[in-house]
Amino acid sequence: MSPEPRSGSPLDVVEDYFRALNTEDWDLMATVLATDVELVPVGSRARTGSGQAIAFFQKVFQRFPTHDDNPTRFLDADNTVVVEIAFTGATPDGLEVAFDAVDVFDVEHGRIRRLSQWFDTAALSAMLP
Numbered sequence: 001m002s003p004e005p006r007s008g009s010p011l012d013v014v015e016d017y018f019r020a021l022n023t024e025d026w027d028l029m030a031t032v033l034a035t036d037v038e039l040v041p042v043g044s045r046a047r048t049g050s051g052q053a054i055a056f057f058q059k060v061f062q063r064f065p066t067h068d069d070n071p072t073r074f075l076d077a078d079n080t081v082v083v084e085i086a087f088t089g090a091t092p093d094g095l096e097v098a099f100d101a102v103d104v105f106d107v108e109h110g111r112i113r114r115l116s117q118w119f120d121t122a123a124l125s126a127m128l129p
Helices: 010-023 024-032 050-063 121-127
Strands: 031-039 064-077 081-089 095-110 111-119
Touching: 010 024, 010 064, 010 081, 010 095, 010 111, 024 031, 024 050, 024 111, 031 050, 095 121, 111 121
Parallel strands: 031 111
Antiparallel strands: 064 081, 081 095, 095 111
């Protein structure tokens, strides 16, 4: 059973998001995302709704079954949290990748309402076969 999300500040919500993401705890993720969340991944179309967002994350982690989104810096301003991330992961055949990213979270009523993700997609593509 998933631990309950904290009902605290936007920063607490974002920390719960990373906990859910890194452990692939989709039940916890569903409690962290607003049901009508807007996910805007870099280099891809936007997804609307927690179901579509979770399906997107699951698809990404098929490409990187070993993964860690390590938040290294949080900038907290009212209901917006900006996070610098050091991502490390490996493909199913063991190819290791690492890159930096920035996520921008808008939190409303204790849930993530909008998330935009930013990283160098060309650099990631160059690391992959």
